[in-house]
Amino acid sequence: MTFSISRDTLLNNLVIMQKGLPNRTPLPILTTIKFEVREDHIVLTSSNTDIAIQVLVDEDDLTITKSGVVAISGKYLIDIVRKVDSKRIEFSLIEDRIIVIKADRSEFKLRLMDANDYPEIDFLDGTTEPLTIDADLLKNIIRETSYAAAISEKRPILTGVNFKYNENKLYAVATDSYRLSQKELKLRSKSDNFDIVIPSKSLDELSKILDTATSDVHLYVSPNKVLFKIDNILFQTRLLEGAYPNTVRIIPTEFPVVIPFNKEILLSAVERVSLLSPKDKDTNYNIIKLKLNSNHSVEIHSTNSEIGDANEVVSPSADVTGSVINIAFSSRYLVEALKSFNSPEIVINFAGEVKPFVIKGTEDENLLHLILPVRID
Amino acid sequence: MTFSISRDTLLNNLVIMQKGLPNRTPLPILTTIKFEVREDHIVLTSSNTDIAIQVLVDEDDLTITKSGVVAISGKYLIDIVRKVDSKRIEFSLIEDRIIVIKADRSEFKLRLMDANDYPEIDFLDGTTEPLTIDADLLKNIIRETSYAAAISEKRPILTGVNFKYNENKLYAVATDSYRLSQKELKLRSKSDNFDIVIPSKSLDELSKILDTATSDVHLYVSPNKVLFKIDNILFQTRLLEGAYPNTVRIIPTEFPVVIPFNKEILLSAVERVSLLSPKDKDTNYNIIKLKLNSNHSVEIHSTNSEIGDANEVVSPSADVTGSVINIAFSSRYLVEALKSFNSPEIVINFAGEVKPFVIKGTEDENLLHLILPVRID
Structure with missing residues (x-):
């Protein structure tokens, strides 16, 4: 088995293969990448218990002199190709289980595992309509x-x-x-x-x-x-086995309180308030409170008996629907939700103080985020 | 105690104070930064078992309304000031042990420790000639x-x-x-x-x-x-107590083999070779070998019975003194040493295969680095 390839082409493909390598495995052969070197192309395979990846390499900068099949340690191969600064890399099998990798004045000899031990991966054949x-x-x-x-x-x-x-x-x-x-x-x-x-x-x-x-x-x-x-x-x-819960029924449909916000202003206020907020004992996340006052100003608040209090006044970015509300929730959930929206403007829809609230983005069509409140003592 | 200050001035000074905060301490008061607010300046103090830092803040953007001394939690204060995006921050003591920090529409109330508990730091008075x-x-x-x-x-x-x-x-x-x-x-x-x-x-x-x-x-x-x-x-x-060992006597003075290298070329060759090299059992560092051949080519090599071999040929950047040498050492020591030099060209001076070798940089005047080899089996 002998072939040479441009370093950049190989690295780009190996970076994809890396996603299929297991972090830990009882099966050492899975730490390798399988190279099936054919007359005019190479098929690379990596796999773990969840994922299997296969790439067909047939770029113009690939030169195959002799075909063959080998299983090369994924970690070491990727480390080497990353560190090499030559334009091309040459691979040749010198003994049954040793491959020589040459790149300019660098030469690596890697011991191989038996490619016959690599498990057969059953990729879907793709005959159905995709x-x-x-x-x-x-x-x-x-x-x-x-x-x-x-x-x-x-x-x-x-x-x-x-x-x-x-x-x-x-x-x-x-x-x-x-x-x-x-x-x-x-x-x-x-x-x-x-x-x-x-x-x-x-x-x-x-x-x-x-x-x-x-x-x-x-x-x-x-x-x-x-x-x-x-x-x-x-x-x-x-795929994961089992039935996914029916989530539609937990999404409220009526929202007596609706507050529009500028996403960045709300996000930075929430991040500041959560600096001092106490942790929820189940999730270990910081609990903060949001309060809509009767004058339609919004306060975001946290209280920590040991450290102190934080309070932010945030102006809604447009007209508010509804009167007062006082609701507590994990700040991390709101921060992560806000960051997932592309819109600069978002709207929070409240169904009640002990009911999930729903976030939507004015420019994020058909994206809905729901957060469960925690009970305020 | 009441004062206001620009957020950037305060943050710059707090970042300096942070270096004096302990990672862990049995003395809770040391987790605070002491603020001594005087008529026209503030003295900040932080300290741990090794370090004590004191900064005098008297910038023009500081406005002091009422003096006083408080000890504020370093971690929370720095987190808050970092996250605040207002231009100015206002501090005021509202009760004996609560300080209010206001920045635009953000308000934080922090519980304080008793500033009287802060240990007296004995800074050198600076009367001797520095x-x-x-x-x-x-x-x-x-x-x-x-x-x-x-x-x-x-x-x-x-x-x-x-x-x-x-x-x-x-x-x-x-x-x-x-x-x-x-x-x-x-x-x-x-x-x-x-x-x-x-x-x-x-x-x-x-x-x-x-x-x-x-x-x-x-x-x-x-x-x-x-x-x-x-x-x-x-x-x-x-300071550390005790006598520092006399290091002069371990630096060799005669070097039968002297090899000049381009620093970057040597560094990347060493980094590549050490990808495969076995670990030294004492230091857990990768051991590599450097060999000067009689034709004055230099090979850097590692052998790992399980994984494989790596070999790099590096050309000296100028004339070599001496004939052959074959020496093994921790690649990490050479990598760290090379990175500490500013010179693009460095010289390695070998006193013998079991003697320390000395690295100098052509443009790093009076900087000397020495590495002990390990015995080759």
Whole structure:
């Protein structure tokens, strides 16, 4: 097996493969990247328990002299290619299990694992009609929802994002049971309907790969996995098993109090107030209070018996609906929600002091964020 | 006690005070910054077991309405001032132990500790003749030596940098007993001779403060502490007790092999080779080998039975003195040493395969770095 390739082309592809390498694994072979070097292209594969990635490399700057299949340590290979400053890198198998990597005056000999031990990855064959979606749009949906998924594994299904496709409408919902983010949009794709839960960790890795996309993404769905086709990249992830909770019924529909804010002004006031706020004992997040006074001024407040108090007066950015309200919640949830909106202006809709409140952005169509209040003593 | 001050002036001074706050302390009062508000100025004090800092604030943008002395939580105060975006901040004591901090529409009430509990700091009175030194020069000396001091407390004296002043000559030496860095320079100051060991941690904090210096630094030395006067700042640190080892005798004086290198080329070759190199069991650092061949080519090499080998050929940047040598050492020591030099060209002087080698920079006058080799099996 002998080939040479431009350092930059190889590095760009390895950075994608890296997303498929496991952090820790009982199966040492999974710490490698599988190189299937064929006559005129190379197929790279990496995988862990959640994700499998395959890239077809057939760039013009690839020169293959002899084909073969090897499994090279992912970590060491990526470290080396990153640090090398030559234009081209040459790979050649000198013994059954040693590969020589040459780059200008650097020479590395890496011991290999047996490529025959690499597990066969069963990528979906893509015969069904895919859902086609713009790469930036998909990246945006992930950004708007994935952060609201649960981190704790108490209810595993909540560590994923629920994607539903029904009659040209795509819904994406994530919740950790304290807050929820929901996005809804129309697509012109002709895919079959589906209702799946994708691990949010997988989506975060996918999101980084989407940056390099130059064309639309195709989604192929099966009962237990989903395949994303992005240019010459296959990105497949397992799905979470079980039924995703019906979140529609927890979203209030009537809002007696509606307050519009400038997002940045509200965000910095909330961040200042939470500097002193006490931690909620369940979530360890800082609890703050928001109060709409009868004169329609808004105060954001925190009290900490040991340290002190913080109080901010924030003016609504336009007319307020409703009279007074006094509600307490985790400042982190509001901060993260505000940051997920693109709009400079947002609106908070209150259903009552012990009911979830809903945030919408004036320019973020069909994005809805919900936060559960905590009880004020 | 009532005063107001520009937010930027206060923050700049608080950032200096922060260097004196302890990471952890059994004495809660030390987590505060002491504010002594006088008729026309404020004296700020912070201190921990090593360092004490005092700053005199008398900028034009300070308006004092009522004097007084308070001790305000350093962490919370700095967090608040950093996050506030108003131009001015107003402080007023409303009860014996509560201070109100107002900035535009933000209001913070902080509980105070009793300022009477703040320990009296005995700053050197500065009656002796100080050593005067340019702030950038002092910063440079710290940068060139402090990193070579020991981190481990096995031999506490080695966690400091030895500063000796003798007949207008200043020597600074640091060593962790595996490598050593030494700087020597002439000063025109008339101070008494001294021989002190300053904790390297204190020097690292001092170094950050030196960035703001607008004039020369004055050093006042006593048997157990040293005071640095920088503009309106007093920075005092305890000294390490005990005799610093005589390092002169371990520096070889005869070098049969001398190899000049381009610093950046050598550095990147060493960094690449150490990607695969095995760890030294004592220091946990990567061991690499440097070999001068009879044809005067230099090879840098590492072997790792599990992972593989790395080899780099580096051309000396000018004529080599001596014939062959083959020496092993910790790559991290060489990397850190090379980074401390300003010169683009450096010279490595070898005294023998089991003797320390010495690095000098062609443009770094009177800076010497020494590294102990490890035995090659």
